[in-house]
Amino acid sequence: MPRHNFNDLQAFVTVAREGSFTRAAAHLGVTQSAVSQVVSGLEARLQIRLLTRTTRSVSLTVAGERLMEAIGHRFDEIEAELDALTELRDKPAGTVRITCGDNIIKTTLLPKLIPVLAAYPDIKLEFNINYGFCDIVAERFDAGVRFGATVAQDMIALPIGGDLRMAAVAAPSYFAEHPIPMHPHDLAAHRCIDIRFPTYGGVDAWEFERKGKKLKVRVEGQLVFNTTTHIADAAVGGLGIAYLPEDEFAPHLEEGRLIRVLEDWCEPFSGYHLYYPSRRQPSPAFALVLEALRVTK
Secondary structure: OOOOOHHHHHHHHHHHHHOOHHHHHHHHOOOHHHHHHHHHHHHHHHOOOOEEEOOOOEEEOHHHHHHHHHHHHHHHHHHHHHHHHHHHOOOOOEEEEEEEOHHHHHHHHHHHHHHHHHHOOOEEEEEEEOOOOOOOOOOOOOEEEEEHHHOOOOEEEEEOOOOEOEEEEEOHHHHOOOOOOOOHHHHHHOEEEEEEOOOOOOEOOEEEEEOOEEEEEOOEEEEEEOOOOOHHHHHHOOOOEEEEEHHHOHHHHHOOOOEEEOHHHEOOEOOEEEEEEOOOOOOHHHHHHHHHHOOOO
């Protein structure tokens, strides 16, 4: 029986992941027609259709899903092993892709990883700002950053910071015109600055805890963001009460631009963790990233 050409399998995997022949061609550095011909040749040899094509989309057939599940991760493993060969060189190389939120880049990732980039010029870092719970394996990220309690059990989770607390804050100018809330339910009478997470689509309730008692409060206001980047600035501007991990408000709290409320309802919780697939052997570049981010006792 003749051997299969693995180039056509790689082309199929790339089209399946990208959901487009055009994007797959750009990723592989070839023409769209070349990718289409290679995949069509694979289907002809297997005598079964792997992809359903329309003018607007490309999707997997049942057979395509089965093949993708069987071989998709194998190409990742091959790439990881090829990256691991850089151990034979004087300096590790390669791109490390991390998906995370905005603030953790500023407070933790960049400060700890700048020395790595300076020492190893052949290492590249790619940060993807994403507040959703994306599948890092399917999206081909090396790692993601989440709070410890939200990391899936089949992942390796590395703490990259200590415990955190949430903080409800507003500007002095806001509290000059509105009463200070004494209980989370009081927030219903306030203007609140909210965030819409892409994973859920809707605006989620604010979660509080005191002495083991947990409660959720749905709030309303004039502002909703899909990232945390501008929430602190909006709060400083007197536009309402904001609710985020306390480190996002730290400079404003220290300098009196924001006032913290409901502090007794904000108990510590497991902080940021870098997580990555347990079955994947870290490349030398990724191993250096892990070592730089590891929290020392």
